Amino acid sequence: GQNIDQPTEMTATEGAIVQINCTYQTSGFNGLFWYQQHAGEAPTFLSYNVLDGLEEKGRFSSFLSRSKGYSYLLLKELQMKDSASYLCAVYNAGNMLTFGGGTRLMVKP
Amino acid sequence: KAGVTQTPRYLIKTRGQQVTLSCSPISGHRSVSWYQQTPGQGLQFLFEYFSETQRNKGNFPGRFSGRQFSNSRSEMNVSTLELGDSALYLCASSLVPGSNEKLFFGSGTQLSVL
Numbered sequence: 001g002q003n004i005d006q007p008t009e010m011t012a013t014e015g016a017i018v019q020i021n022c023t024y025q026t027s028g029f030n031g032l033f034w035y036q037q038h039a040g041e042a043p044t045f046l047s048y049n050v051l052d053g054l055e056e057k058g059r060f061s062s063f064l065s066r067s068k069g070y071s072y073l074l075l076k077e078l079q080m081k082d083s084a085s086y087l088c089a090v091y092n093a094g095n096m097l098t099f100g101g102g103t104r105l106m107v108k109p
Numbered sequence: 110k111a112g113v114t115q116t117p118r119y120l121i122k123t124r125g126q127q128v129t130l131s132c133s134p135i136s137g138h139r140s141v142s143w144y145q146q147t148p149g150q151g152l153q154f155l156f157e158y159f160s161e162t163q164r165n166k167g168n169f170p171g172r173f174s175g176r177q178f179s180n181s182r183s184e185m186n187v188s189t190l191e192l193g194d195s196a197l198y199l200c201a202s203s204l205v206p207g208s209n210e211k212l213f214f215g216s217g218t219q220l221s222v223l
Contacts, residue, residue: 030208042113042199042214043152050209087152090209096165097142099152 002026004014004100006088011106012078020073020086020103028093032060034073035087037102044088065106074103110137113202113215121221127188130218134181134202140164142212146197147184155198158183159206187220195204195222 005024012018024032030051035043047055049064049071061074073086085102092098114133122128134141142165143155154167158177175185181202187194197219201212 033211035212035214039166041213042216044214048209048211054122089152095166095206095208096154096167097212098154099144101151 002090002092002096002098004088004090004098006100006103007094008101009104009106012075014078014080014107014109016078017074017076018078018105020075020088020105022071022073022088022100024069024071024088024090024091024100026069026092026098029066030091030093030095031089032062032064032071033097034071034087035089036084037087038084040068046086078107080109081109111127113200113213115183115200115215115218117218118216119130119219119221121223122190123223124190124192126190127186128190128220129184129186130182130198130200130220132185132200132202132215134183134200135213138202138204138213139181140203140206141177141181142201142203143185144199144201145169146217147195147197152199157186158208164206190222192222207214 002011006022037043047062059076087102088100140159142157144152157165177183197217199217203210203212
């Protein structure tokens with residue numbers, strides 16, 4: 001089966017750095033996505049990793065280790081608007097995208 | 110360029126009824142997928158369509174069905190509604206299917222089954 005785990009909730013302070021972890025066990029691997037979803041809104045694309053290593057895009061970075069079945073999303077210089085749910089999703093060998101339960105991040109002043 | 114459009118935005122039905130949800134993808138996008146989102150289960154994959162053909166189907170009962178039209182618009186249907194079908198149904202589109210294709214999501218249809 002497919003199993004993707006992420007923490008349910010995290011809290012961080014404005015201006016700080018936060019790391020949201022995602023571990024996965026899937027039948028094959030064809031890529032990992034991170035999406036951001038604000039309450040009541042549609043998920044929006046943040047990052048894509050298919051090779052091991054770090055992908056940096058502004059304040060957001062995403063890391064992947066395929067051998068460990070592990071990824072993290074790093075958010076720097078946190079802003080209040082970063083309060084949202086962050087969804088980790090993995091494409092398996094059958095090209096089905098499976099989402100984790102999401103991590104609800106609360107940024108406090 | 111318009112985003113993914115889902116209608117209706119909200120829907121209230123009673124047990125046993127059926128419902129049809131609509132999704133218009135971004136212009137030029139030919140792949141459409143559907144997800145069910147609930148607080149307890151997160152996003153769960155329902156099905157994916159490309160060129161009017163179902164490419165993949167998630168682990169949902171046969172009461173859940175869908176189709177795609179020649180203009181790439183898609184509909185999903187749920188028959189014999191159950192209380193547990195109450196959820197946000199999200200549609201997403203991409204240019205083509207593929208593991209490196211990012212999805213563009215609509216705002217969803219919030220279905221409440223009473």
